[in-house]
Amino acid sequence: MIEYRNNILMCEDIDIRELAEIYESPFYIYSRNDILNKIRFLKDIFSSLNDVLIAYAVKAENNLSILKMMIEEGIGADVVSIGEILKYIKAGGKPHNIVFSGVAKTKEEIKKSIELNIKRFNIESIPEAVRINDIAKELKKRVKCSIRVNPNVDAHTHQKITTGINGNKFGLSIKTIKENAELLKSLDNIEIESLSMHIGSQMTDAEPFYKAILVMKDLIEEIKNMGFNITDIDIGGGYGVRYNRDNLGFDFDKFKTESINLLKEMNLKVTTEPGRYFTAESGALIMRVEYVKEELGRKYIILDGGMNDYIRAAMYDAYNEIYPLVKKENVSNYDFAGPICESSDFFAYNRECSELKEGDYAALLDAGAYGFSMASNYNSRPLISQIMIDKDKHYIIRKKQTFEDMIKDEII
Ligand SMILES: Cc1ncc(COP(=O)(O)O)c(C=O)c1O
Known part of the structure; x- marks a missing residue:
């Protein structure tokens, strides 16, 4: 559901460039209909069995809006903490559909x-x-x-x-x-x-x-x-x-x-207990190019989103496609890095991509699972916003943390 149409990256019926003008970068987007399609597809795979509980692994992505839409589809929960239990119930889920791993x-x-x-x-x-x-x-x-x-x-x-x-x-x-x-x-x-x-x-x-x-x-x-x-x-x-x-x-x-x-x-x-399957491909992390840096024959795209927003590449060398919001003919090979003061803060090395310049935006695809749910405040960076897309509509399902939100539990 996040794909190029006429060289413009679209999420459902929305041109992602429009979102970049409205929401502060970086931010996560999710395709509601992609999640629903995945749920319905998996239900169909199991439909020949008599008594089945599809218990979503809440750890993959636990935003209350996303849990609510799953619950409305009859999905249970596989949880690993009391916090996940309480979130699933808060979203409208019934305890008798929860398995605790x-x-x-x-x-x-x-x-x-x-x-x-x-x-x-x-x-x-x-x-x-x-x-x-x-x-x-x-x-x-x-x-x-x-x-x-x-x-x-x-x-x-x-x-x-x-x-x-x-x-x-x-x-x-x-x-x-x-x-x-x-x-x-x-x-x-x-x-x-x-x-x-x-x-x-x-x-x-x-x-x-x-x-x-x-x-x-x-x-x-x-x-x-x-x-x-x-x-x-x-x-x-x-x-x-x-x-x-x-x-x-x-x-x-x-x-x-x-x-x-x-x-x-x-x-x-x-x-x-599916987790990743339901949400990964629905989501993308949208980031702005802060600098294009050339150094000893390498070209670095320095993005405003980093490993604190999406840690899978740094943690286990995960591969994600990185697509510019507008696909152009001229390509170049880039290392994509974030702003965090860690050498592991990279999303990709030597990746061919349409040429990018300062101020352009890029989407890290398939970031909807183990993305926001693993994010942190490392380097004192606020948690970013999450935006849901439903056909030609978009709405915020989690606001970006303010500086005050970020420090509110600290005691001087
Ligand atoms: C017990 C258990 N069930 C389900 C899952 C979900 O796995 P996946 O997101 O790959 O479907 C996990 C993931 O770590 C898990 O530990």
Whole structure:
């Protein structure tokens, strides 16, 4: 939905240059209809299964307006903190559609989540199972849980976003689950109704999903025989997006023929936790060229947005397309850098792009997931605004922080 039409970069029916005149740069834009299309597409992929909860991984982008539109589409939440739970509820979501993942759930978070009656905890360690059981006992409740399995299947993605192989901090190995089966069964205030997994993010091949679900299938059979009443499976998220426009993104055709058919055979209730897939391609970070700097044969485009606004390139060498708002015939090769005082504050190296000059604007594409939600005030820079676009309309969904907002909690 963010694409060139007649060499002008458009988001839905809006010429992004118009936005750059209205909103203070840098700022994020999101295409509402792109998000809706992605939601409806994924619902369709799962439509042949009987009982499915699509629980959006709130960490990807947690603006209340975006959560609200998802909730209106019947989307649940996969959360990793009480803050995410409260944001989802504030946006109109129901606790019974929330699954709580994450390796370090505190006592306070567990207590509050039980009081709110969330759907389920995805347990990441044996001490966590014991802790949830103890708190549930104090509250005289019996709570539903899933055990997050580390199936030891390589997701073939970046090392820093791989989560389902031995040595990752997430979930429990099959060995640990079996060794602790009796202990888990003895915990009277938790009911283990599900096994869950999340093997990694930004997967493009559907094969690792299938392999991991097969591992889960065998394990479910085994632990059912040990006396667990497993009725659900949570297959996590990780559906990849294009980022590089020469790539294709996640192979949903293969996923449907292999994994969805396997899930159908297993005849369990299914949860999935997409994050990036719903919001990444809908969003872009719009930045102004502050300087064009030439130095020892290199040309640098110095932008007014940096790693504090979008950290993925600096954090794990992520690739994003960078498009000028107007595409011209003359091209040049540039290094794109931000204003932050860190050598890692780069968006791209030696990238071919239409020629840019001071005062032009450029869009960092596919920045709608793990973009604003990972932003910080580093270098005392205020958090920037977020703008939603719906066909030919645009409206602000988060105001830019003022200097006063930024310092209001500090004490002299
Ligand atoms: C437990 C869990 N579920 C879902 C997700 C969402 O992943 P993605 O945004 O790649 O779909 C994550 C991401 O880290 C996760 O840790």
